[in-house]
Amino acid sequence: MLLEIFLTLALGTIVYLFFSRKKEETLPIEEGWWGKGQKPVSEEDATxxxxxxxxxxxxxxxxxxxxxxxxxxxxxxxxxxxxxxxxxxxxxxxxxxxxxxxxxxxxxxxxxxxxxxxxxxxxxxxxxxxxxxxxxxxxxxxxxxxxxxxxxxxxxxxxxxxxxxxxxxxxxxxxxxxxxxxxxxxxxxxxxxxxxxxxxxxxxxxxxxxxxxxxxxxxxxxxxxxxxxxxxxxxxxxxxxxxxxxxxxxxxxxxIRFTQLLSILLGSYFPGLFGFQDEDVRRMFPFLQKGFYRILMESGYxxxxxxxxxxxxxxxxxxxxxxxxxxxxxxxxxxxxxxxxxxxxxxxxxxxxxxxxxxxxxxxxxxxxxxxxxxxxxxxxxxxxxxxxxxxxxxxxxxxxxxxxxxxxxxxxxxxxxxxxxxxxxxxxxxxxxxxxxxxxxxxxxxxxxxxxxxxxxxxxxxxx
Missing domain, CATH: 3.40.50.1820 (Alpha/Beta hydrolase fold, catalytic domain)
Incomplete structure (x- = not known):
């Protein structure tokens, strides 16, 4: 009996996680109204x-x-x-x-x-x-x-x-x-x-x-x-x-995840460890100059x-x-x-x-x-x-x-x-x-x-x- 209850709960948990995960993977389609005033009752002209x-x-x-x-x-x-x-x-x-x-x-x-x-x-x-x-x-x-x-x-x-x-x-x-x-x-x-x-x-x-x-x-x-x-x-x-x-x-x-922060610090020394290719290293490092400083210089707008x-x-x-x-x-x-x-x-x-x-x-x-x-x-x-x-x-x-x-x-x-x-x-x-x-x-x-x-x-x- 306990085994059946356990299996039922386990199966229910798996089903719940599966469907909840699937649900989270899709953004809802909004039904917004961005025009002037209130949304009219009549259907919108789709011409x-x-x-x-x-x-x-x-x-x-x-x-x-x-x-x-x-x-x-x-x-x-x-x-x-x-x-x-x-x-x-x-x-x-x-x-x-x-x-x-x-x-x-x-x-x-x-x-x-x-x-x-x-x-x-x-x-x-x-x-x-x-x-x-x-x-x-x-x-x-x-x-x-x-x-x-x-x-x-x-x-x-x-x-x-x-x-x-x-x-x-x-x-x-x-x-x-x-x-x-x-x-x-x-x-x-x-x-x-x-x-x-x-x-x-x-x-x-x-x-x-x-x-x-x-x-x-x-x-x-x-x-x-x-x-x-x-x-x-x-x-x-x-x-x-x-x-x-x-x-x-x-x-x-x-x-930004911890591994990404770590790759910023160590990526130029151990590129393979973080999945970097040679071109990644060339474009990203030194990071303060090619990453942080450039963002700072170009993000005022x-x-x-x-x-x-x-x-x-x-x-x-x-x-x-x-x-x-x-x-x-x-x-x-x-x-x-x-x-x-x-x-x-x-x-x-x-x-x-x-x-x-x-x-x-x-x-x-x-x-x-x-x-x-x-x-x-x-x-x-x-x-x-x-x-x-x-x-x-x-x-x-x-x-x-x-x-x-x-x-x-x-x-x-x-x-x-x-x-x-x-x-x-x-x-x-x-x-x-x-x-x-x-x-x-x-x-x-x-x-x-x-x-x-x-x-x-x-x-x-x-x-x-």
């Missing part, structure tokens, strides 16, 4: 409407007036970009913006890809949706959601989209052809900002999941860097049965935006020159930290002024800099490592493209503590934080090989049944 970027002469004239009236402060001698954006070069950027930059031509570039809007949870969500121009007979396109971050926009993906939707025409491997969906995070670009507090990465992930389902996709791939990393990670935690694969060009872990975004945002929303300096400084240092030593910040070594200013204009004409900055407060304001999703693992097949000039390097051994099913982790030969914008060919190739591995595993699984 997907075509959208085009348009600006008026009045808006452009206002911009030109502000550019003409800009005030500049002389930089310190030989300061280059060590104190932030150098105003000598800023004058050149503003002069180009005022006299040579052709926004109307760039609007045509922006509108070359189909764009749409649709209402989700009270917000007008903007997205770019590009289908392959042609598909070989018997082939189907793989849906790929690509999510940007700050201070970027959907424009970051304009050079990589053709490489994914029409790889053969660009001399690339066309084993996998993609149908690409690039939404603007609510509060960025032409996606309506939340009217209520609390809109964070999980909220955005829920909206993007609903967007993909509304577009008819039952399974899809997700790719992201910067905030796109976190939103896509949350998406994989919300809908692991719908996200076939998760590809990231930024990886970060918020729950994040502290401001995670605490009082509206204060700084007021000035940036009123001054196009201030907005450009604030954003473009990140495109300099986050692309190559050594660019601090250059008076022009090395910006035109990797990007054209037309591309950089197009991204700035998306922030200016939409007036979105303040809600874009608020996203930091909503995600970090409650403390790092305190949210449920930060403590949960990700079991969706994951691929990581690790670029050498990323702000923080996360070795595979660290990443695997959260992303437990990493099937591809590649050290990229060059590039920084804005991977799709700076190195579209490298990123496209890595996405291709990652999806190939996922598809092969899926095929083996099907054959094994």
């Amino acid at each position: 997907v409407r075509p959208f085009k970027v348009e600006t008026t002469e009045e808006e452009l004239n206002d911009l030109f007036r502000r550019l003409d009236q800009a005030r500049f402060t002389e930089p310190l001698e030989d300061s280059c970009f060590h104190y932030g954006f150098n105003s000598v070069y800023l004058r050149k950027v503003v002069a180009y913006w005022r006299s040579q930059f052709n926004w109307k031509k760039q609007v045509e570039v922006l509108n070359k890809f189909p764009q749409f809007k649709t209402k989700i949870e009270g917000l007008d969500v903007h997205f770019v949706h590009v289908k392959p121009p042609c598909l070989p007979e018997g082939r189907s396109a793989k849906p790929l959601l690509m999510v940007h971050g700050w201070p970027g926009s959907v424009y970051e993906f304009y050079k990589i989209i053709p490489l994914l939707t029409d790889p053969a025409s660009h001399g690339l491997n066309d084993e996998h052809i993609f149908e690409v969906i690039c939404p603007s995070i609510p509060g960025y670009g032409f996606s309506e900002a939340s009217h209520k507090k609390g809109f964070n990465s999980v909220s955005a992930a829920c909206i993007f999941y609903k967007l993909m389902r509304r577009l008819g996709f039952h399974e899809f791939y997700a790719q992201g860097g910067d905030w796109g990393w976190l939103i896509c990670t949350n998406l994989a935690q919300i809908a692991p049965n719908h996200v076939k694969g998760l590809h990231l060009n930024v990886v970060s872990v918020t729950n 994040a502290h401001i935006q995670a605490t009082k975004p509206d204060t700084v945002g007021c000035g940036l929303n009123d001054s196009p020159v201030g907005l450009a300096a604030y954003i473009l400084e990140k495109f300099s240092t986050w692309t190559e930290p050594e660019f601090r030593k250059l008076e022009d910040g090395g910006l035109e070594r990797k990007f054209s002024l037309d591309d950089l200013l197009t991204n700035i204009m998306l922030y200016w004409v939409s007036g979105c800099i303040v809600p874009a900055m608020r996203f930091y407060k909503e995600n970090i304001g409650k403390g790092i490592g305190t949210q449920k999703h930060e403590k949960m693992s990700v079991r969706v097949p994951t691929g990581v493209a690790s670029f050498p000039n990323e702000i923080v390097h996360t070795p595979r051994s660290w990443a695997q503590q959260k992303y437990v099913n990493i099937i591809s982790f590649n050290f990229m030969p060059r590039g920084g934080h804005f991977a799709a914008f700076e190195e579209p060919e490298l990123l496209a190739a890595d996405i291709q090989q990652f999806v190939g591995k996922v598809e092969k595993k899926e095929l083996w699984r099907e054959k094994g049944k």
